[in-house]
Amino acid sequence: MKVLVPVKRVIDYNVKVRVKPDQTGVDLANVKMSMNPFCEIAVEEAVRLKEKGVATEIVAVSIGPQQAQETIRTALAMGADRGILIQTDDDLEPLAVAKLLKAVVGEEAPELVLMGKQAIDGDNNATGQMMAALLGWPQATFASKVEIADGKASVTREIDGGLQTLEVALPAIVTADLRLNEPRYASLPNIMKAKKKPIDVKSTADYGVDVAPRLKVLKVSEPPKRAGGIKVESAEQLVGKLKEAGVL
Amino acid sequence: MAVLVVAEHDNASVKDATNKTVTAALALSSDVDVLVAGLSAGAAAAAAGGIVGVRKVLHAEGAAFEQNVAEAVEGLIVPLMANYEAVLFAATATGKNAAPRIAAALDVSPISEIQEVVNASTFVRPIYAGNALETIETSDAKKVITVRTTAFAAAGAGGSAAVETVTAGAPSATVVFKGAEIVKSDRPELAGAKRVVSGGRAMGSADEFHNVIEPLADKLGAAVGASRAAVDAGYAPNDYQVGQTGKVVAPELYVAVGISGAIQHLAGMKDSKVIVAINKDADAPIFAIADYGLVADYKSAVPELMSELAKAGL
Numbered sequence: 001m002k003v004l005v006p007v008k009r010v011i012d013y014n015v016k017v018r019v020k021p022d023q024t025g026v027d028l029a030n031v032k033m034s035m036n037p038f039c040e041i042a043v044e045e046a047v048r049l050k051e052k053g054v055a056t057e058i059v060a061v062s063i064g065p066q067q068a069q070e071t072i073r074t075a076l077a078m079g080a081d082r083g084i085l086i087q088t089d090d091d092l093e094p095l096a097v098a099k100l101l102k103a104v105v106g107e108e109a110p111e112l113v114l115m116g117k118q119a120i121d122g123d124n125n126a127t128g129q130m131m132a133a134l135l136g137w138p139q140a141t142f143a144s145k146v147e148i149a150d151g152k153a154s155v156t157r158e159i160d161g162g163l164q165t166l167e168v169a170l171p172a173i174v175t176a177d178l179r180l181n182e183p184r185y186a187s188l189p190n191i192m193k194a195k196k197k198p199i200d201v202k203s204t205a206d207y208g209v210d211v212a213p214r215l216k217v218l219k220v221s222e223p224p225k226r227a228g229g230i231k232v233e234s235a236e237q238l239v240g241k242l243k244e245a246g247v248l
Numbered sequence: 249m250a251v252l253v254v255a256e257h258d259n260a261s262v263k264d265a266t267n268k269t270v271t272a273a274l275a276l277s278s279d280v281d282v283l284v285a286g287l288s289a290g291a292a293a294a295a296a297g298g299i300v301g302v303r304k305v306l307h308a309e310g311a312a313f314e315q316n317v318a319e320a321v322e323g324l325i326v327p328l329m330a331n332y333e334a335v336l337f338a339a340t341a342t343g344k345n346a347a348p349r350i351a352a353a354l355d356v357s358p359i360s361e362i363q364e365v366v367n368a369s370t371f372v373r374p375i376y377a378g379n380a381l382e383t384i385e386t387s388d389a390k391k392v393i394t395v396r397t398t399a400f401a402a403a404g405a406g407g408s409a410a411v412e413t414v415t416a417g418a419p420s421a422t423v424v425f426k427g428a429e430i431v432k433s434d435r436p437e438l439a440g441a442k443r444v445v446s447g448g449r450a451m452g453s454a455d456e457f458h459n460v461i462e463p464l465a466d467k468l469g470a471a472v473g474a475s476r477a478a479v480d481a482g483y484a485p486n487d488y489q490v491g492q493t494g495k496v497v498a499p500e501l502y503v504a505v506g507i508s509g510a511i512q513h514l515a516g517m518k519d520s521k522v523i524v525a526i527n528k529d530a531d532a533p534i535f536a537i538a539d540y541g542l543v544a545d546y547k548s549a550v551p552e553l554m555s556e557l558a559k560a561g562l
């Protein structure tokens with residue numbers, strides 16, 4: 001079974017994000033970039049499927065700037081077999097990303113697409129669901145457990161109120177939630193090996209899909225700051241303050 | 249043109265998230281209809297008709313709707329969109345699962361988690377875990393939107409909209425429901441609660457979480473929340489996670505016990521009215537946003553707080 005894993009290069013989750021003074025976006029200059037944490041979880045799951053003998057080939061695909069090659073290399077070092085970079089400097093919307101990924105699915109014919117539930121830059125939580133609709137495939141989002149057998153995936157999902165288990169026939173889209181697994185760190189030998197694995201570099205034009213934006217960002221602003229509070233000395237003082245504030 | 253709100257409900261009644269989504273919808277159009285898709289959901293449909301400002305209720309029945317299967321919801325809503333300019337979902341796990349699927353089917357760029365309606369095509373939404381707010385204008389003729397419900401007041405009761413039955417189209421793909429494990433609780437629902445008590449990694453075990461956080465929550469009549477670390481470690485169910493990738497809450501009172509205050513956690517609770525933090529590390533980032541910080545070991549501080557609350561008549 002071939003597994004496709006879309007991976008996005010995003011600002012590292014530890015970085016304190018700063019809004020640019022001209023309100024055109026956030027400052028990405030000289031900021032540490034990493035693989036989106038949910039994509040890492042998706043790669044890890046794919047690698048585990050390969051280790052179990054369920055998956056035979058893992059293709060990591062990223063849509064982004066030239067440096068997104070590094071993100072693909074990270075996936076290759078974790079255990080993916082080859083990469084595809086659709087190189088663009090435009091910040092594409094989930095609709096355009098989903099259309100490009102659909103075209104990649106058309107060429108690669110994977111039986112499973114494993115991806116993150118959310119990219120932590122735009123916080124859209126949309127691309128997987130959109131790909132599923134465009135392909136007419138079933139979706140199992142927010143997965144905390146995935147079992148593959150007999151051409152089907154049984155997926156436990158994190159939903160409001162608890163957990164739900166769905167069974168979907170392959171091919172399908174599965175999006176990873178935090179508790180699906182704990183991604184491994186790539187070992188040095190695997191990082192070296194990854195340097196030799198192939199990455200195909202493409203352009204958005206190669207896929208002939210409409211990636212024109214539908215959304216115009218009018219401004220990016222800083223959220224209102226909370227006024228700092230006070231330290232209280234005791235539980236007694238705390239209860240007094242909460243009464244004063246009218247919340248008890 | 250009219251706007252459709254997809255109700256969150258339990259077949260018997262509609263959830264508060266629906267009333268809040270109606271408020272957001274009314275900022276787009278004065279013609280707001282509510283869709284109640286469920287199984288034996290007549291009572292919920294009638295309840296939706298009672299929300300002030302609702303023009304009419306569309307009621308669809310189907311087993312797949314009970315499980316909120318996105319493929320079935322797509323089959324239902326996409327044809328209905330011939331009559332609507334926009335469809336709004338609450339940004340719950342259910343709404344987030346279905347909305348983008350419907351957007352793609354309509355060839356529309358979805359707009360996730362709006363917290364403000366500037367006008368019928370311009371919205372404000374958080375990005376980067378709420379560290380930035382983007383104002384975006386859509387050029388799509390139809391809009392598919394999820395609503396951050398903590399940012400909108402709930403539309404009241406007292407309306408009397410008629411209920412119309414609609415039949416669902418076929419699901420867009422097949423999904424088989426195998427089962428669910430739903431956490432049963434008599435406490436208020438986390439997302440809409442007036443008070444929330446959350447526990448973090450400091451609890452160290454599920455028993456400790458149960459013995460420390462839950463009694464404090466019960467004394468305050470609060471919902472229980474947790475940090476990701478506490479959920480990952482199995483101290484609390486996944487449904488309790490507050491944060492960027494969990495639930496977003498904005499209660500009148502939020503009490504964080506043994507939580508450091510990582511940006512991903514703050515993203516889910518920093519709009520609370522009053523924030524209390526109990527943490528033994530005076531430098532924990534949570535204190536930077538807490539209105540009242542108590543630097544203490546929770547093991548002594550929480551029992552003391554319990555007895556002070558009892559003295560105060562709680």
Ligand SMILES: Cc1cc2nc3c(=O)[nH]c(=O)nc-3n(C[C@H](O)[C@H](O)[C@H](O)COP(=O)(O)OP(=O)(O)OC[C@H]3O[C@@H](n4cnc5c(N)ncnc54)[C@H](O)[C@@H]3O)c2cc1C
Pocket residue numbers: 013037038120447448449450474475476477478489490491492493494495505506507508509510511512513516526527528529532544545546547
């Ligand atoms: C992609 C991604 C998404 C994430 N999404 C979320 C999310 O939605 N929600 C979320 O919460 N996190 C999220 N996180 C995780 C987040 O980064 C933090 O790791 C997490 O919030 C830490 O949880 P914590 O505060 O309980 O644990 P810690 O950071 O370990 O803090 C424990 C705190 O307890 C204090 N403490 C210890 N013992 C005691 C004691 N006896 N008495 C009092 N205080 C004590 C310590 O001083 C410390 O401050 C996400 C991370 C990533 C990468």
Ligand SMILES: Nc1ncnc2c1ncn2[C@@H]1O[C@H](COP(=O)(O)O)[C@@H](O)[C@H]1O
Pocket residue numbers: 005006007008009036038039061062063064094097114115116117118119120122123124125126127128
């Ligand atoms: N530019 C991109 N390149 C590759 N994968 C992406 C890209 N954008 C989004 N994805 C995938 O879609 C998931 C959800 O992203 P989003 O819908 O933007 O929150 C991510 O975790 C990735 O797996």
